[in-house]
Amino acid sequence: MFQSFHPKNVVHTPFLFLTGKGGVGKTSTACATAVALADSGRKVLLISTDPASNLQDVFAIELSNAPRSVPNVENLFISNLDPHTSAETYREKVVGPYRGVLPDSVVATMEEQLSGACTVEIAAFDEFSTLLTNEELIHQYDHIIFDTAPTGHTLRLLQLPTAWSGFLDVSTHGASCLGPLSGLADKKNLYAETVEVLSDNSKTTLLLVTRPDASSLLEASHASMELKEIGVSNQLLIVNGLLQNYIKEDEVSTAFYNRQRDALTQIPATLKQLAIYSLPFVSYSLTGVTNLRYLFTEGLVPTQENKNENYTSNISELKDVIDEFSESKTKLIFTMGKGGVGKTTVASVIAVGLAEKGHRVHLTTTDPASHIAYHFQNSELDNNLTISSINPKEEVQKYKAEVLASAGKNLNHEGLAYLEEDLNSPCTEEIAVFRAFAEVVAKSENEIVVIDTAPTGHTLLLLDAAQSYSKEIAKSTGEVPVSVTELLPKIRDPKETSVVIVTLAETTPVLEASRLQDDLRRADIYPKWWVINQSLFAADTSDPILKGKAMSEKEWIHEVTTNLAERCAIVQWISEEKVGYEKLKDFIL
Known part of the structure; x- marks a missing residue:
């Protein structure tokens, strides 16, 4: 279908960046690419800035930010930059001078503003900018490979001249990236040089890694457009994990193959303009x-023998989750997890299951692809179930308009440009969407509300900080609506609210889900249930490739059930797509 990807035939620039949504195989692709280039006689440095990096596990050696040679691979050196450590150092650099000077409540708010994903990404950019512009280091290697690339949003922020002006000191906004950028003014020239290198087609190649599924392809398309906007145009697409053949007699194998091919018929037009390569499902x-x-x-x-008999026999099923919610009279249920793990499906099944038990249920989502509408298409709903959809774009525009009307009215042209870019942050979307969630919950009485998806602990803490400290600090997230004020305590009450973390039995989804759980715990929210979705290990397949993949899930099923989840349910990979109210009931029969 696509030409096979082989680095020595494709990679010709000294710098190589890999990007894509979590779980698509960026790190595996980066590692295999680095080994192949080194085997071809080129000297290679592989650097990870991924918070979920498992480079040390891939190569079975201890790593730090100092390059280390890889045993049995001549010419290959690797290092692991820990962006969380970088972010902690970065945060203290900004906040430290104010300790003992400003009130403790103000310092706490500043710390929370610097605790989000934006800070981690900008701190990571700070780390690899130093490497990318280190001439002495560059001349030592033929290729330097970065796993992963910065987003276009981060790069645009770093290009804006107002990021280095006094605007930071007088802004009354601050819901997202103003805090993270407040310590960067002394590195303006370094970042400008870095962005210039990234935009030079003779120096940098961007590998967009995706899986052959709709959500991964859509995210790759967004990343491609976002990075092209700031000049990173030398892009290639790698479709990773493509099942090459299938066994006609095997229902799982046939459906797996066909779903991948169906997804690839809907590749976004922006990606069709790129050279497309593939890597096999192994x-x-x-x-x-x-x-x-x-x-x-x-x-x-x-392939190892798939000895999985009874291995999952002591793990709950999705119907057990629903039974527990019904008995405990939980009023607010969030499904949470990284994109592509099936949290919308899980939310839909939970809503259907509770409606079947006689509860009045309202199901809502922020999924821009309207997957809930897809799940219930052409089907009659039970009288106990109602459905709504929150449009993130509309909510963000509404929130932006409010902030610009208040915080932007006294800004000059440059200040306004910076504020508008700041409002393009993922943090902004999460806060805007959460406000819409709060309005839905506020209007609901005498019913269970199931929400796909949940806000992070950082968002909740930031809103809580704004609520508590807005009178004491000039930089606040803006006025917190009454619906949000009333919802925050409810979310923290385990008798009222439960969070279901949805994951796949794979490295990145589990590690990301673990970080989400830690993030929620910071906000005093303790998820009770985890759901391992789409498990090949729990399915019955004779396909040798899929059976081998099923065995690799065992490690992560054990990790979730033993170390991460209070209670865990598992949903096996099913060959039939369940669409419609009656079909969704099949998950819980």
């Missing part, structure tokens, strides 16, 4: 140098 774990080398060959790694 049965083995992409850890260790030997397995990484197999990825670009025709060789097959022997």
